[in-house]
Amino acid sequence: MSRYDVGTTLEIEVGAVAHGGHCVSRVDGRVVFVRHALPGERVVAEITEDKGGSYCRADAVRVLRAAPGRVEPPCPLAVPGACGGCDWQHAAPELQRELKARVVAEQLSRLAGIERETEVEELPGGMLGWRTRMRLVAGRDGRAGLRGHRGHDVIALPDCPIAVPGILEPVVSRRWRPGSEVEVTSDGDGRPHVREQTSARGRRQTRQLRGGRAVEHAAGRDWKLDAHGFWQVHPAAADTLAEVVGRWARVPEGGRAWDLYAGVGLFASVLAGQAGPRGEVVAVESNRGAVADGEANLADLPQVSWRAGRVEHVVRDLGEGGAPDVVVLDPPRAGAGRAVVESIVEVAPARVVYVACDPAALARDLATFAGHGYSLADLRAFDAFPMTHHVECVALVERG
Structure with missing residues (x-):
């Protein structure tokens, strides 16, 4: 060769x-x-x-x-040798979604043996100006930017067309210590939040330069949380995913549900509304700051209890409190993994609703579910990251 x-x-x-x-x-x-x-x-x-x-x-x-x-990319940096942040700016919106749908179908077929076509659905707001959270790095000249694809060179950004308008102005308008990482967030009220992280002598230091506590709005509630903690990047994603999760979860009145990788409790709030005051929702999250925010945000829902810890560790003991009717999980990009899936199927919930930001990880976990008698009952996919190759999927998995 x-x-x-x-x-x-x-x-x-x-x-x-x-x-x-x-x-x-x-x-x-x-x-x-x-x-x-x-x-x-x-x-x-x-x-x-x-x-x-x-x-x-x-x-x-x-x-x-x-x-x-x-098509002509809307950003002059979305070309070979330049910014690595976007993948498909050279494709029309309809074609981008078609390409993502092909990838989802290919991953399901190759990794899980599931033959299923799907449509990647557009979210409101268009292809540009949607990204509410960005992490930039300062180059040798102190200007903030993004790294090239699979490279270390920093491509300085004058702005970014997929970012919420104005979000980058306080970052790109000044110079930073070379190597600094700068995170910027625009919350649900349009307020900017900026923090800088630097490393010196093996120690990592964080400075909050603006804001710090974000307000978001989704699932009929107002959420207060760490501006740089986990929240959906696309403004329409949280509401969209909460609606689909609720529709498929169908927790019975007085029933029991698990919300794994719960974040600040977005899906737990939906499950609690279905279970009612006589039901129980157990939310599991490894980030203790998110757990504290979740407990505060859902203080009016006593049927929600929290477990702080890594899901693969906590889930082993959850079944002792009674089998759930439904399990919802929204794992990180790497997926839940065999140990978590097998802990779920061991307690035999009737349904599992799986939210995934990586179709390959989803397919691998679906294959594990299938090995224990669970099958894919429904699937929806959303273009929650326009111009990039990323796609958000929600899968309904049922026993028998």
């Missing part, structure tokens, strides 16, 4: 979309993962990484035959 020097150019036919924001081509018996391309195109691709083995990576630097749906 040929191994290519970085910078080598190849004229190639672009194949199917793959998970991760690129497409697949094959040259001389090797796979080439190509960014900035679309399926069906013929491009000149420049090798960006080749460590040997069965694959290498490349950027499409010139399009010889464009695919239908190719």
